[in-house]
Amino acid sequence: MKRIAILYGGRSGEHEVSLVSAASIVRNIDLSRFEPILIGASKEGEWYLQDTKAVSRARELDAPLSIEKARRVFAAPGRGLVVETPKGVEALPCDLVFPVLHGTFGEDGTVQGLLEVADLPYVGAPVLGSALGMDKEKAKELWLRAGLPVVPFLAVRQDALRDIVSLGRKVASLFGWPCFVKPSCAGSSVGASKVAGSEGLESALRAALEWDEKALVEPFVEAREIECAVLGNDAPVAFAPGEVAPTHEFYDYDAKYVDPNGARLEVPANITSAQAERVRSVAVAAFKACELSGMARVDFFIDKRRGEVLLNEVNTIPGFTHISMYPRMCEAGGVSYPELITRLADLALEKHVMRSKLNFMK
Numbered sequence: 001m002k003r004i005a006i007l008y009g010g011r012s013g014e015h016e017v018s019l020v021s022a023a024s025i026v027r028n029i030d031l032s033r034f035e036p037i038l039i040g041a042s043k044e045g046e047w048y049l050q051d052t053k054a055v056s057r058a059r060e061l062d063a064p065l066s067i068e069k070a071r072r073v074f075a076a077p078g079r080g081l082v083v084e085t086p087k088g089v090e091a092l093p094c095d096l097v098f099p100v101l102h103g104t105f106g107e108d109g110t111v112q113g114l115l116e117v118a119d120l121p122y123v124g125a126p127v128l129g130s131a132l133g134m135d136k137e138k139a140k141e142l143w144l145r146a147g148l149p150v151v152p153f154l155a156v157r158q159d160a161l162r163d164i165v166s167l168g169r170k171v172a173s174l175f176g177w178p179c180f181v182k183p184s185c186a187g188s189s190v191g192a193s194k195v196a197g198s199e200g201l202e203s204a205l206r207a208a209l210e211w212d213e214k215a216l217v218e219p220f221v222e223a224r225e226i227e228c229a230v231l232g233n234d235a236p237v238a239f240a241p242g243e244v245a246p247t248h249e250f251y252d253y254d255a256k257y258v259d260p261n262g263a264r265l266e267v268p269a270n271i272t273s274a275q276a277e278r279v280r281s282v283a284v285a286a287f288k289a290c291e292l293s294g295m296a297r298v299d300f301f302i303d304k305r306r307g308e309v310l311l312n313e314v315n316t317i318p319g320f321t322h323i324s325m326y327p328r329m330c331e332a333g334g335v336s337y338p339e340l341i342t343r344l345a346d347l348a349l350e351k352h353v354m355r356s357k358l359n360f361m362k
Ligand SMILES: Nc1ncnc2c1ncn2[C@@H]1O[C@H](COP(=O)(O)OP(=O)(O)O)[C@@H](O)[C@H]1O
Pocket: 151, 180, 182, 186, 187, 188, 189, 190, 192, 218, 219, 220, 221, 222, 225, 246, 250, 251, 252, 299, 312, 313
């Protein structure tokens, strides 16, 4: 029996999504193999141990997890997790952590670094891969270097706004109009917009730069949005792709989280077998180029006119609700949700064993 800490909530715009993802994981985890320990991370970023009854409650109810702010949990350097007691702190024995934290301070390498320092195995990508998954510019630079097909991009920082006229000319000559502007490191489509012409560029960039120091300008791709689930460590496998068909102008925040009819999800995607094979092989190559492990959902565009497959971005802690694409694509490929959690935990433990064989000191 392995004790697995499910860490959820977090200091991110995707806090609420995490409460739903984590509830699904608790409902689906194989209790003959795992003893789940629930740790809720508040919006302020503090970690709290949840009562053991929260597990049975979550398995009975079809509701998002909540966070009871009573007993604080800390990651202790070299010592795993500890929990507050009336007398001080005591060890909180646990074999591995499943960070179900989407977005900032969870999916971006920061929590992964904390868990490394605490010497705890954890599900998903390591520090570097998590950080790359968050930084769309850096991930695309690596993918370009690996010869993978990415949407062309121009990275823009605040200082470029001083000469918006020449920036507008540059965008026009590189991509033409309309273009698309988004923060390099963000998620949930926040700060992202379609820009019809040079007059709209500055306000779109200002909106994107509220979320990150870097914004990306790209050609607006009229595309079908295709997603691919990848599972594994050194020999990752990609499942048959699925499609997200937003009913909005693009897959914006409202289409993702507010409008219940914001998108139609299809698993598997109705694309040609050649396109599906291309998506799968590029997904595996993209996973390897960013040195990911465990899992990732690699997102693509298929250009509506030319049928070309283009890499868009990678998510290292994808949504895990029962309707989320990642678990659904795995399920369609024969890996049930409970089996998926078991596989991810085993991959995390394997990775930790391998890394602990390395020398860290002479
Ligand atoms: N170059 C582009 N052309 C057209 N639409 C885009 C482009 N880049 C992003 N989008 C749209 O914006 C959405 C969010 O962008 P994405 O790069 O996936 O960032 P996020 O991390 O916020 O999901 C995409 O799902 C897509 O609908």
